[in-house]
Amino acid sequence: MEGFIDNALPALALVASPLNLLLIVAGVLAGVAFGILPGFGGAQALALLFPFTFAMSPEGAILFMVSVYSGAEYGGSIPAILIRTPGTTAAVMTVLDGSPMAKAGRARRALMISIISGVCGGVISSVIFIFAATGLAWVGLQFGPPELFAVGVFGLSIIGSFVGKDPTKTFIGAAIGLLLATVGNSQFGGMRFVFDQPYLYDGIPLIVMIISMLAAPEAFRLMLNRPAAPGAAQTDGEATVRLAARGGDHFGFGDFRKLVPTILRGSLIGTAIGALPGPGPTVATVIAYNEEKRWSKHPEKFGTGIDEGIAAPESSNNAVVAGALVPALALGIPGSGAIAVLLGVLISKGIVPGPTLFSEGGPLVFAVFIGLIACNIVLLAVGTLGVRIFVPIAYLPVQVLGPFVLTLLVIGVYAFDNSIAHVAMFLVLGTLAYLLERFGIMALPIILGFVMGPIIEQNLNRGLIIAGGDVWDIVTRPITAGLLIVSIMTAVLSYRRSMSIAAAER
């Protein structure tokens, strides 16, 4: 309890500073705006807004970015309800009941359910992790290089969760990431794979890698005028809904009370799924929706525009944000593209995510979760008052959006270290990411390999030095052995699951 108060009070002071509150508001507004844009999910929003963090303090930057992430996750549901075009993949389930409800003249009610459920989900999961953080700090103290090596292996084993219908391509992606991570000056005191190019001496910075892999293919698609939004093709004039109040449009306290069990279930599902590195918000919303349908006395009404059909996916969607921060901050594992950018921002500010962050950077970790509560309160205000202003963003012409995206990306990679070499890296890696996507190799396994590779190699090296070269001594330590066993199980189970999905698809 003492540790909790020692960390929570300074964290509260950090979040409550006027500048940080302003950054939270700005982050939420920017996140909602980007989330509305079809094709731009949380990861792309964070990658594009990364350059804005250059002038911010570490805690300001992380609060700004988590606000952007929360805003983007919510923003995706606005076009899902109003124009049947989910702004993010996670908002796909919201379309099922949000769109019919909006078409029936109850758009305002659908939006209110969406924002209130989302905010409840975000707050519930943040509160859970504020209390869990003290325990995680204790766990973090037990971690040395051998344990961190096992964390790296575990992080890599979750790539099975990202596989589509062809798991082998996911492994190819991870191998590419692992290889790219070895470029440059190694910890062994020599260069690797620099091919006499001085600009490769420092290796590929994580943030350049992430922006190139996640945002550059999107920029390419934008230039080619091929929106990649899930369900983007559904956009049509008929589907657009006016926000005029009609009978049954009002959403009152009585309605909210009826939805409390649904919101609680959705929030807990989102929190649990978010804490698992890999599945991400889309899986959480699908599970929350299906579970709600299973629990319902009227499952046949799902898909016709009922309150529970919006509340379940929306509460789980926002609950994922806090949940996903736990493996990222505690283990340094980027469970999703958006979290990978967040990790990149942390590292660019000199904060190293990992088990010791919870024990050494307690107030910062607490500030992140308290900040999430604050940004959910801001989201509530934005969602109830400002939806009307945001809707036109979904129709922003590509001619304006394209240049804006391009210039922001270039600033992000150039100004990070004032290096034109990073622009060149962005160019090469971005083109590579676009081409690999065409081969069916997605960006996330590459990023995961890139992040986990150095953790595995460096900590195995340190562990071997400490153990005098005895590998057995490393792998038989209790936490290490436990994590390695879990890694093998995770890899095998997720691979088998993906193979059965692939077989079913074929």
Add this chain to the structure above:
Amino acid sequence: MRAQADQPPQRGLRINFNTVLAAACVLFSIFLFAVIPSEVERPLVLLGQSESGLDPAFFPELVAACFMAIGLYYLWVSFRLNDENRFHGLTRENYVSTGFTTFMFVVYAAILQPLGFVLSSAIVVAVLSAFYGSRNWLGIAGVAIGVPAIVYVVFRRALSVALPELPDF
């Protein structure tokens, strides 16, 4: 999957899109094994003992072996796959557009420092807008100059982010 549904079921082993990818993995693995001796520097050895617990070539060799194993496995599996070639979805126009966009990115990287952020961005945005069919020259000029200028003012002046400056002509 849609493409598969339209096609009649295919029998026997056949070389396809994935076979090329698998072969590329195997070839890349051979390339890696070939360059590792020259591209991985050895650590300093003090008093006859390495200060490192791990050989610096171990991890790259492990990755190269992964490429080889995955490639060989996939080579075998790919003959039975009837996967959609995602490059087939691209038209000739798409290839030209992708090539031109990449070329303009190269130009952007080349002129960013000498011409400064605003001018180089304006040139690239204007050329790309015109290439992608916009014929509203006033609009092109407005966006090409307006967007980089606004972005520059926000980042350079308000956020103090260093960006390549406009050259002195």
